[in-house]
Amino acid sequence: MKLFAAAVMVLTLCSARAQGPAAEMGTMNPDSMPGADNGAGPESPDNRDSMNHGGGAGRLPMQGGTAPPDARDPHAWSDGYDFGTIPRPRFADEHNFAALLVDQLEYVRTNDDQSAAYDLQAWFGRDYDRAVFKAEGDYDSNKLQDARTELLWGHAVAVFWDTQLGIRHDSGEGRNRNWLAFGVQGLAPYWFEVEATGYLRGGNRAALRLDASYELLLTQKLILQPRIEANAYSKRDASRGLGDGLSDLVPGLRLRYEFRREIAPYIGVEWSRKFSDTKDFARAAGEDTSETRFVAGLRFLF
Amino acid sequence: MKTKRISPPLTTLPDPSRRRFVQGLAAGGAALGLSPLLGTARAQQAPGTITGMVPVLSGTEFDLTIAETAVNFTGKPRMATTVNGSIPSPILRWREGDTITLRVTNRMSVSTSIHWHGIILPTGMDGVPGVSFEGIAPGETFVYRFKVEQSGTYWYHSHSGFQEQTGMYGAIIIDPARGNRIRADRDYVVQLSDWTDEDPLRVLAKLKKMSDYYNFNQLTAGDFFRDVADSGLGNALGKRRMWNRMRMNPTDLADISAYTYTFLMNGTPPAGNWTALFKPGERVRLRFISSGTQSFFDVRIPGLKMTVVHVDGVDVEPVTVDEFRFGPGETCDVIVEPTDDRAWTIFAQAMDRTGYTRGTLAPRPGMEADVPAPDEPEWLTMADMMGNMGQGEMGGMQNMQGMGSMDHSSGGMVHSAHTMQGGMAMGAAAPVRVRHARTEYGPSVDMRVDTPRTNLDDPGVGLRNNGRRVLTYADLHTIGGPLDERGAEREIELHLTGNMERYTWSLDGLEFGKSSPVHFRHNERLRVILLNDTMMTHPMHLHGMWSEQETPEGEFLARRHTISVQPAQRISFLVTADALGRWAWHCHLLYHMDAGMFREVVVA
Numbered sequence: 087m088k089l090f091a092a093a094v095m096v097l098t099l100c101s102a103r104a105q106g107p108a109a110e111m112g113t114m115n116p117d118s119m120p121g122a123d124n125g126a127g128p129e130s131p132d133n134r135d136s137m138n139h140g141g142g143a144g145r146l147p148m149q150g151g152t153a154p155p156d157a158r159d160p161h162a163w164s165d166g167y168d169f170g171t172i173p174r175p176r177f178a179d180e181h182n183f184a185a186l187l188v189d190q191l192e193y194v195r196t197n198d199d200q201s202a203a204y205d206l207q208a209w210f211g212r213d214y215d216r217a218v219f220k221a222e223g224d225y226d227s228n229k230l231q232d233a234r235t236e237l238l239w240g241h242a243v244a245v246f247w248d249t250q251l252g253i254r255h256d257s258g259e260g261r262n263r264n265w266l267a268f269g270v271q272g273l274a275p276y277w278f279e280v281e282a283t284g285y286l287r288g289g290n291r292a293a294l295r296l297d298a299s300y301e302l303l304l305t306q307k308l309i310l311q312p313r314i315e316a317n318a319y320s321k322r323d324a325s326r327g328l329g330d331g332l333s334d335l336v337p338g339l340r341l342r343y344e345f346r347r348e349i350a351p352y353i354g355v356e357w358s359r360k361f362s363d364t365k366d367f368a369r370a371a372g373e374d375t376s377e378t379r380f381v382a383g384l385r386f387l388f
Numbered sequence: 389m390k391t392k393r394i395s396p397p398l399t400t401l402p403d404p405s406r407r408r409f410v411q412g413l414a415a416g417g418a419a420l421g422l423s424p425l426l427g428t429a430r431a432q433q434a435p436g437t438i439t440g441m442v443p444v445l446s447g448t449e450f451d452l453t454i455a456e457t458a459v460n461f462t463g464k465p466r467m468a469t470t471v472n473g474s475i476p477s478p479i480l481r482w483r484e485g486d487t488i489t490l491r492v493t494n495r496m497s498v499s500t501s502i503h504w505h506g507i508i509l510p511t512g513m514d515g516v517p518g519v520s521f522e523g524i525a526p527g528e529t530f531v532y533r534f535k536v537e538q539s540g541t542y543w544y545h546s547h548s549g550f551q552e553q554t555g556m557y558g559a560i561i562i563d564p565a566r567g568n569r570i571r572a573d574r575d576y577v578v579q580l581s582d583w584t585d586e587d588p589l590r591v592l593a594k595l596k597k598m599s600d601y602y603n604f605n606q607l608t609a610g611d612f613f614r615d616v617a618d619s620g621l622g623n624a625l626g627k628r629r630m631w632n633r634m635r636m637n638p639t640d641l642a643d644i645s646a647y648t649y650t651f652l653m654n655g656t657p658p659a660g661n662w663t664a665l666f667k668p669g670e671r672v673r674l675r676f677i678s679s680g681t682q683s684f685f686d687v688r689i690p691g692l693k694m695t696v697v698h699v700d701g702v703d704v705e706p707v708t709v710d711e712f713r714f715g716p717g718e719t720c721d722v723i724v725e726p727t728d729d730r731a732w733t734i735f736a737q738a739m740d741r742t743g744y745t746r747g748t749l750a751p752r753p754g755m756e757a758d759v760p761a762p763d764e765p766e767w768l769t770m771a772d773m774m775g776n777m778g779q780g781e782m783g784g785m786q787n788m789q790g791m792g793s794m795d796h797s798s799g800g801m802v803h804s805a806h807t808m809q810g811g812m813a814m815g816a817a818a819p820v821r822v823r824h825a826r827t828e829y830g831p832s833v834d835m836r837v838d839t840p841r842t843n844l845d846d847p848g849v850g851l852r853n854n855g856r857r858v859l860t861y862a863d864l865h866t867i868g869g870p871l872d873e874r875g876a877e878r879e880i881e882l883h884l885t886g887n888m889e890r891y892t893w894s895l896d897g898l899e900f901g902k903s904s905p906v907h908f909r910h911n912e913r914l915r916v917i918l919l920n921d922t923m924m925t926h927p928m929h930l931h932g933m934w935s936e937q938e939t940p941e942g943e944f945l946a947r948r949h950t951i952s953v954q955p956a957q958r959i960s961f962l963v964t965a966d967a968l969g970r971w972a973w974h975c976h977l978l979y980h981m982d983a984g985m986f987r988e989v990v991v992a
Contacts, residue, residue: 245889
C-alpha cells in the first residue's frame with residue numbers, strides 16, 4: 087500500500103510535470119503582459135533565462151496555461167448566427183486517422199540466450215480523442231514469456247500531453263492479470279517522449295510503469311534513441327515472478343537508419359536489471375538478474 | 389496524333405491594344421513547338437493531359453469539363469484532376485463588364501467545384517461546397533453566371549477535397565473595360581504550383597502521424613558540434629534552449645517539402661524548362677500566380693530587375709525589386725525589360741529551400757541560362773516566435789549571437805537594411821493590445837504571442853538581408869486608394885493558431901468543426917485584425933469581399949484578396965461588408981484549411 091501511495095505520488099508528479107512547463111509559461115495573465123500594458127515583463131526565472139540567451143528577447147510566447155477571466159469568447163463574432171441550410175463542410179478535424187508505430191521488433195541476444203521482442207503503439211481516432219493500443223512482449227523458445235497489452239482512450243489535455251484511461255492485460259508465463267490503467271503520455275521540454283502509467287487491480291494491487299525516450303539525430307536519417315523503462319509493483323506476484331517495489335529497470339540505446347520514415351533497421355544494446363524480490367525470483371528460476379542484451383531489429387511506421 | 393497535342397510551352401496573352409504582337413507571338417510559339425527541347429519535355433508526359441502550354445478560352449460562354457486524366461511529372465504515371473484535360477486548367481479571358489456563363493460539368497465519380505479566386509460575385513456563384521452551394525455532383529453540370537465587375541490577374545481552382553493539389557487550377561485574365569494602365573509588349577501567365585505523386589489524403593495522414601515527416605532539414609548532432617566549434621558551448625546551447633524547451637522546431641519552414649513535391653511552372657517541371665519568348669528591348673508582363681497548395685515561392689530572375697505593377701488583381705504603384713515571396717492564393721504581376729540578347733532564368737524556390745521550379749525568358753526557343761542553387765535554409769528567428777521585442781531593448785541586439793540565423797539576419801530585428809528606408813523603424817509601432825480567445829489555452833494551440841510585430845517591411849524568414857531587394861507588404865500601394873473612404877466602425881480580432889506537434893490548425897484555437905460563423909453586418913466598414921500565434925506564415929483568403937490592408941498606423945496600403953501573415957505578426961485590413969450571404973475565410977495552405985483553419989463568414 088505504501089508503494090501504491092508512492093506510485094500515485096509519482097504519477098501526480100508526472101502529470102504535474104506535464105502541466106509544469108505549460109504552467110510556467112502560461113499562467114501569466116495576458117493583461118499583465120507587455121503587449122497589453124507595455125510594462126516590464128514578468129520576472130520569472132524563465133524570462134530572465136531567455137533574456138540572457140535571447141538578448142532582449144524578454145518575453146516567451148505563452149504555451150498552455152489557463153484562460154484569464156477576460157479572455158475573448160471565440161464565438162462572440164457570430165452574433166448568434168449559425169450555419170446555413172447547406173450542410174457545412176467536414177474537414178479533417180472531423181475525420182478519423184490512424185497510425186501504427188512498431189518501435190521495436192527485434193532479435194535479442196544475451197551471453198547465454200536468444201529471444202525476440204516487440205514493442206508497438208497504435209492509435210485510431212481524431213486530433214484530441216483517440217483509441218490507443220500498446221503492446222510489448224518477448225518470446226523465448228517460441229513461447230510468449232512476458233507480454234503487456236493495453237487498450238486506452240487517449241484524450242488531449244495540454245499542448246503536448248494526453249491522458250490515457252483503459253485496461254491492461256498481462257499474459258505469458260505465470261497467471262494472466264488484468265489491470266485498470268491511467269496515465270499520461272506526451273512530449274516533455276527538450277523533446278523527451280514520456281509515458282507514465284499507473285495500474286490497479288483487485289486486492290489493492292497497484293503497478294507503475296515509466297518510459298522515456300529521446301531521438302538524437304546524428305544525421306537526418308541516422309538516429310540514436312536512448313530509452314529507459316521502469317516497472318514497479320505494490321505487492322508480490324509469485325506467479326509472475328514479481329516482487330514488490332521497483333521490479334526492473336531497462337536503459338537502452340538503439341541506433342537506427344531511416345531508409346524511409348516507414349522503415350528503419352536498427353541495432354542496439356540494453357542493460358536490464360531486476361531488483362529486490364523480483365531479482366530473487368529470477369535467481370531461483372535460474373535466470374540472470376542483470377544482463378546486457380544486444381538487439382537488432384526493424385522499426386516500422388504505418 | 390501526338391503532334392497535335394504539341395503546343396508551345398508558352399502562353400501568349402497579347403495586350404488588345406497591341407494586336408500586332410498577337411501574330412508575332414503566334415509565330416514564335418509555333419517555332420518553339422518544334423524545338424527538340426520541347427519534345428523531351430513532352431515525351432515524359434503521358435497522353436491525355438496537356439501541360440506547359442494550355443489553351444486560352446475567351447468570350448462570355450465557357451464550357452469546362454472536369455475529369456481525371458493521366459499525367460507524368462516524375463516518371464511515374466498518375467491521375468490528375470483537370471479542367472478540359474490540361475494542367476494548368478485553361479486560361480480564361482474575360483472582359484470587365486461582361487456577364488459570363490460558365491457551364492462546369494463533372495465527369496468524375498466524386499463531387500467537385502470551381503472557386504473563382506478573388507472575383508467579386510454573388511455568394512451562390514463563389515463555388516465553395518457547403519458554404520455557397522452544394523458542390524457539383526458526379527455527372528452534373530453546374531452553370532455559373534455573373535457579371536464581371538473587375539479587371540486584372542486572378543485564378544480559379546477546385547474547392548473540393550484535395551483536387552487543387554492534384555492539378556485543378558488555372559488563370560483568369562480580365563481585360564479592363566477602359567484601357568490598360570499597364571503597357572506591355574508581351575504578356576505571359578506564370579502559374580506556380582506543387583505536385584505530389586502521393587495521394588494528398590495520405591500526405592495529410594502522414595502529417596497527422598508525424599508532423600515533421602517531410603522535414604529533412606532538422607537539427608542534428610553535427611549541427612550542434614559545428615555551432616560549438618564556431619561559437620562555443622554556451623552559445624550553441626543557448627541558441628537551442630528556447631526552441632527545445634518549447635518543443636518548437638526552428639527549421640519548420642514548410643510542412644511538405646520537395647521530398648514529395650515537384651514544383652511546377654505552368655504545369656512544367658524544372659527539367660521541362662517552360663520558356664517565354666521576348667525580343668530584346670521589349671516590355672514583358674509576367675503574371676505570376678501562386679497556386680501551390682502548401683508552398684510559398686520566392687521568385688526572382690537573376691540579373692533582371694522586376695517592377696511589380698499589379699498584385700491580387702489590382703494595380704499598384706510600381707516598385708522595382710529583385711525578388712518577391714508569395715503564398716498560395718496571391719498573385720503578382722511584374723514588368724521586366726530584358727535588353728540583352730540572352731536567356732534569363734525565372735527562378736522560384738520553395739520557402740523551405742528544398743526545391744524550386746524554373747523557366748526561361750529567352751529571345752529564342754531552346755535557350756537556357758544558369759539556374760542558381762537554392763539558398764541555404766535559415767532558422768526561424770526569435771521574432772518569428774515572439775514578435776516585437778518591445779521597446780527599449782534595442783541594446784540587447786548585440787547579444788543576439790545566441791539566437792538562430794544570427795549570421796544571416798539581425799535575429800529579432802527583422803528589418804533588412806534596404807527596407808529600413810521604408811520608413812517604419814523598429815519599435816516605432818505602438819504596442820498593441822492582444823486578446824487571446826479562451827480556446828487558445830488548450831491542446832489546440834502550441835504558442836501564443838503577446839507582443840506581436842506589426843511592421844510590414846519584413847520580407848520573412850530566408851529573405852532577410854540576402855543582399856537582394858525583396859518586396860515587402862510595406863512596398864504595396866494600390867493606385868487610387870481604398871474603395872471605401874469610411875474608417876472602421878467596428879473591429880474584430882481573429883488569431884491564427886495551431887499545434888504543430890499534433891498537426892492541428894485552427895482559428896482562435898477552434899478547428900472549423902467546433903467553430904461558429906463570423907458575422908459581418910451588412911454594409912458596415914469593418915477592421916479585421918489577424919494575429920498569427922504560430923511559427924508558420926499563413927496566406928489568409930477572405931472570399932467575396934476585398935481585404936484592404938493598412939499600416940499599423942491605419943493608413944491604407946493595398947487591396948488584397950489574400951494576405952500572408954508571418955509568424956508572430958499582427959496585421960489589419962478593412963472590409964466593406966457589402967456582399968450579402970455566406971462566404972469562406974481560410975488559410976490558403978490547403979492542408980491547413982483541411983485541418984480546420986477555416987471560418988464561414990455571414991454577411992447579413
